[in-house]
Amino acid sequence: MYPLPLALSKQKRQALLSRTRPLSLMTDWCLMGVLGLILLFSLASSQKLDPSKHPIVTTNYGKIRGIKKDLNNEILGPVEQYLGVPYATAPIGDRRFQPPEAPGSWQEIRNATQFAPVCPQNVHGVLPEIMLPVWFTDNLDVxxxxxxxxxxxxxxLNVYVPTEDAQQPFFLPSSLPVFRLSTLTLQPQPLTPHPISGLKNQGNWFWPPASCSFTKRREGGREGGRGSTGSPGDDIP
Incomplete structure (x- = not known):
């Protein structure tokens, strides 16, 4: 608001202020209305996600929403991705360096369409380049x-679920190492040829952090890509 001329009388200044206040209030209300409509439309759009593109599955800790991705491959079909799925309580604060604990449950549908942070690591300067394989040194920046x-x-965890035939193995046979303990702290691991997203659909490619096989014993069944399945005491790959 521009400063009022000093020559104006007190009554004229009050009259001018009384005319400008309603305009200011109307502007504020209009702005609030526009923001409210934007919020309403955003909430409505988020609740109307296509189930075929954003599948929802139930885990032992709550429901998660993934995303269906088409692969850049003429042979292999699309996969469902469930990214950033917690498998343990965050080891931070008082939990740092403590034994692992199961993650807490959640009530709402958890969005699992983006990668979670990776553990602290560095790919540069780990070892002299002469000691590392060419496929690794050529792709350090990537x-x-x-x-x-x-x-x-x-x-x-980042979970990838095939959509064409759930009875078929997800990874194709390969001579490439999937788990090699001696290199876990030195370099990312080569993946089998089955692409799961992005760069990995090229076959002989590495993907940080290391891709390895692991097992975890659970009571009451097996946690599969589609929820709790299997028999009590099964190992979880």
Whole structure:
């Protein structure tokens, strides 16, 4: 608001202020109305996600929403991705360096369409390049680009589920190492040829952090890609 001329009388100044106040109030109300409509439309759109593109599955801790991705491959069909799924309580604060605990449950549908932070790591200067394989040294910059978002709160899984035939193995046979203990702290691991997203659909490619096989014993059944299945005491791959 521009300063009122000093020559104006007190009555004229009050009259001018009384005319400008309603305009200011109307502007504020209009702005609030527009913001409210934007929020309403955004909530409505988020609640109307296509189930075929954003599948929802139930885990032992709550429901998660994934995303269906088409692969850049003429042979292999699309996969469902469930990214950043917690498998343990975050080891931060008082939980740092403590035994692992199961994650807490959640009531709402958890969005699992984006990668969670990776554990603190560095791909540059780990070892002299002469000691590392060519496929690793030639792609250091690519690997570094995928580990920018780092945190100690990094105990998350990225789950990929095939959509064409759930009875078929997800990974194709390969002579490439999937688990090699001696290199877990030195380099990312080569993946089998089955693509799961992005760069990995090229076959002989590595993907940080290391891709390895692991088992976890649970009571009451097996936690599969579609929820709780199997028999009590099964090992979870």
């Amino acid at each position: 690997a570094a680009g995928y580990i920018q978002n780092q945190s100690e709160d990094c105990l998350y």
